[in-house]
Amino acid sequence: MNNRKKHYRKGGKKKSFSEIIGIIYFSICVCLLAYTVIAIPILLGLLKAYGVKTNAVITPNTSSLFHRHTTSCYLYEYQVNGKTYEGNSLVEERDSSKIGATIQILYLDWLPWFNRPVYYWDD
8 A cells, every 4th residue: 555645736737837927916906906905095094094294395306207207296305213205396396486385294103104195185
C-alpha cells in the first residue's frame, strides 16, 4: 500500500504568468473602485462631522500631473505632530494671488493625510 497522500490542485491546471498578472490587475482595479465608491464618501462624512480644524498655507506647488485633462490647482500645507501634510486647495493655478494665503482645513486626527478645505462643502 502506498502511504503517500495525493495532493490535488483545485482546477487541476497551473496558471500561466499572464493569468496571474491579470488576476493581480483585476484585484487592484476592484480595490480602487471600492476605495472610490465606498471609502471616500464615508471618510468625507466623518471628516465633516468629526474633522479637526486647523490653518494651512497655500503653496506654489500644483496638484495636477496631467495638466491637459484636469484643472491644475495649488496645494496647501499644514502640520500635525511635526509632520507636514498637503492637500488640494481647489484654487486654480491662474489665481497666483492666493499663494501664501492662510486657509482653514479639516483633517481626521487618526488619518491626517485625509483632509479638505472648509470651503469644500460650500455651494
